[in-house]
Amino acid sequence: MVELENCLIDAAYHSLCSEPNIAKKFAALMRPMRKGTNTEVDNMVFRIMRPNLWRCLKARNAKVRLNAIILLAMFYPILTDDFENEEYLERQREAFRELLFDDSYAVRIVACKSALSILASFWITFDNGYIEELLTKVVDNLSKDSIVPVRVAVFESLQFLLSCPQAVNALQRALKCLVPRGINDNNERVRLAAFELLTMLGKHRFIRFWNVVNMKLILQCFEVEESESVRKQITRLLFPSFMSMAVDADETIRRIIFMGAITRNGALSFHHLIVTMKLITVEQALEHVQMLAIVLCKLLRPLSSPNASSRSTGDSKIPMPSSASATPVIVDADEKDESEGAQQWRSCTLLLECLVVMWMALRKRIQGDSLKIERTRTTNILSKLFRMLFIGFKNSSIIESIMALGSTLSEQADVSVVVLRELLSGEPIDESRLSCYLEVASSWRFSCVLDYVHSGLHAVASLTNGSRISIKRAKRRNCSQKCSLSRALRYLEVVLKSPTMQQNLIANHYTQMEMFHTALLPLNNIIEIKVDDASGNVFKDRCQQISDGVILRAYEIRHTLSIIILNTLEDEEKRRQMEELLEEDAAWIVNTLMVKLVSHEEPDEALFLVHFCQDALRLFSYHLGTYPHSTRFKRIVADSIVVLTSKKTPAVFIISVLKTLKNLCRAAVCAFSFFFIAIQGAS
Incomplete structure (x- = not known):
């Protein structure tokens, strides 16, 4: 037995002095010893760790300290059955206090995760002062650390406390301080970790995420968020609140309008992502699209056709929201108009855009015979909605959304005639x-x-x-x-x-x-x-x-x-012919137009030549950046740069010449790299 202990002591020493992955493997080897409550095993673990662990926790080498905190977290509390227990227990607690402020950020990360994990497991054994001290260091110091992984570790560590009932009050206070700062952090990984923590609160019995951070602040973050991964996480967080199956259609519409009033882009992203991320089934998504279409028909049909029935596009199986107001809708209301009719119009434009975005994402998932009936019913409702909107609102600000909806549907003969007549006639058509x-x-x-x-x-x-x-x-x-x-x-x-x-x-x-x-x-x-x-x-x-x-x-x-x-182009012969045409065109510009421009006695009067040569040079630059052209084309571009750097060339060519020269150098370097790789492969 003594020989086994000596062997394990040596193994512990070498794991502490080796790379961190060795310490983790040693901890995994010793893990079965922690499953039981055998006093003899606890004493043996204490004797194995005692010669090395306490010194390594204060070692000068950061890797040694990192290995030590890994082993300490694995075997905490390391105790024996004699009177020295209290002293060693205090030494272990003191190690967590000190290593939270370690100079090495890797040690700070592991210390943060280990400290909060141990707090969650042994909460009742710590006094309130120690708990408050640790949480204060985490909230006030580590959450503001200049190293991004440390700030991420703070939010990952707090997840351990979610399963600890005794930590509810302390955790809620900590979250109220941390989360508003985390969701507005300038780093994507920190924001993602903060929203992941908020999402985990959805399953908590006592803490609700809207009590931790205001819903309006979350939606404002959704509006300006650029990271796709963070937007997806925000969608997971908001999904149970805005697409709950427990509420009726009226409440769902009100919640969507509330979201759109704060973040229009967020509402559109939400409807797109819940489909692409498969947060709802295809049947639920089709039902939601049908509901949005019917609401729009109820709200806008009186304006497009006053004598039409508001339920002509409806379906007896689909719940008909009663959120449509008797107040007439004000089409294209001014932004400063806060009347109910103006707000109804803004709500209609929002619901239409959400419908279009969701339907475009959903079309790819409904291809197949299994959903043929639902797909047909949905497209029929949308086709009637499209015709109604086109007839009544083709001169309004929502025409772009209307036509986007129409582009996803089969051809509507009456609408197609109007569209093609305007496009193919000689009459001017509005740019919008x-x-x-x-x-x-x-x-x-x-x-x-x-x-x-x-x-x-x-x-x-x-x-x-x-x-x-x-x-x-x-x-x-x-x-x-x-x-x-x-x-x-x-x-x-x-x-x-x-x-x-x-x-x-x-x-x-x-x-x-x-x-x-x-x-x-x-x-x-x-x-x-x-x-x-x-x-x-x-x-x-x-x-x-x-x-x-x-x-x-x-x-x-x-x-x-x-x-x-x-x-x-896949045909090599046609591609070669296209390259030759481009080379001849470039040579003609250099030898004819650019030479004429340079030789012109008063270049300022040749405005067309100046503008044309500028555009040609810019297009040459685009060609170099998008396709591996021949050596001849690169030589012609180089000649154009030489011609335009003469003393008689107007100064407006400076920027164009420099940009083209930069792309020419890049293209030459890439060509040389491919040539060098080909030579290496041949050799």
């Missing part, structure tokens, strides 16, 4: 409605819109060769309306800026996108004619009809299309 109209048209009849855009882009070729699209060809393309070049560029720009429409264009209309790029290739001829000093060109007057802004926009869109094509 253009994006949402194109969004819904791309979901229903995208090819018709793309044909219309293509007809406008053909104006580039017609200006240089005098040709026009024949009526027969236009009819063959299902686009008899004439589109101007500026309108086509405007539509195409909106399509490319929208992630949804751009993805639709790439996935389903790739050939059309290549045709757009081809239609814009003659743009170089227009530019050359425009800057040509000779007056004998028969097309010069015609080309002058196109404004400088339209030419610059068309050139930028052409390069945007080339970047997309180069990054998505």
Whole structure:
């Protein structure tokens, strides 16, 4: 037995003087000894620890102190059956006091977790003064530590006290001091730990999280929170309060409106995340969407169709909220208007946005035959709601939300006619409605819109060769309306800026996108004619009809299309041809336009050349950052930098040249790295 003790004493010594993982393994080896209450085993543990532990708790080496606190936390209390118990017990308690302020942050972390874990397990054995002293150090000092993991450890350590009934009062006071500071910490990990602790209070019998921190403060944090992980944790925290199955539809709507009044972004994120995080079942989510749609019908139908029944979209199985007020809704009410009608309008816009966000996230989860009946019923309700909103509120501020809802539904013939008539006519369309109209048209009849855009882009070729699209060809393309070049560029720009429409264009209309790029290739001829000093060109007057802004926009869109094509094209031959076109275009700009700009006697008068060369240089820079171009293209870009650094170049090129040079250097370094890796692999 003595030999076994000596062996364990040596093992304890070496574990204390080794890496922390060795101490943890030794503690795991000794763990079975702590399961029983055998006095002889306790005495043996005391004899094993006595020669080494007390010295190591005050060692100069931080790793030794860390190992010592790990073993102390594992075997606390380390006692024997003689009169020295009190002395050693006080020594162990004193170790926790001192190590909470240790110079090593790793020791402070373990000491914090160990101290509160032991408090939770042996609360009744400590006097009130010692408990207050430890908690004061944790709350007042460690929670403000400059090291982030230490602040995180404070909130993780307090979780141990949740299961201790005697610690309720002390824990609640500590949380009221800590949590408001933790949820506003400048570090994401600390905020996440604070909200995780609040979420754990949801299962506590006596402490409620809204008694610890004001609900309004939580919602305000939700409004400004940028971290996705923290937003998800806040959603878990708020879910039982705002989506409780124990309350009726009226109360649910009131709670959503309360959330939206404090944090509109938070309300939208909440409805998106409860679906993506699967906090509710698909059936519950569909029921919630139907409820929101019916509430909107009840509130807004009198404005869109005064003689219509408010229950025409309803369902006898769905609870009908009675929260709709008899007060008339004030459409597009002023922000300062606090009347009940204005508040009703704000509530309607909030509920509509929540419905759209939730429905978009939910559509991916309802694909399948198992939910066919519920899916059909929900889409029917939403289709009726969409038609009602479009007819009554297409000129209001909620048009974007209305069209976003329509883009998720199947084509509505009566609405589709109105949308396409406005898009494909020559009449000007409001900028605020253009994006949402194109969004819904791309979901229903995208090819018709793309044909219309293509007809406008053909104006580039017609200006240089005098040709026009024949009526027969236009009819063959299902686009008899004439589109101007500026309108086509405007539509195409909106399509490319929208992630949804751009993805639709790439996935389903790739050939059309290549045709757009081809239609814009003659743009170089227009530019050359425009800057040509000779007056004998028969097309010069015609080309002058196109404004400088339209030419610059068309050139930028052409390069945007080339970047997309180069990054998505699978055919190697076509990709090589596209690269050659880009190289020839860059060489033409450097050898023709930039040289003309530099050689111009008064460069300040050549404003178009200056603006065009600036845009070209910026687009070259984008190409270098998005695609591994050939050596020839990089050499041409380098030549453009050399040309624009001459003494005659306007000073406005300084920033553009420096940015392009930076991207050129990065591209060269990447190319060299790939070359070096390839050589290493070959060798």
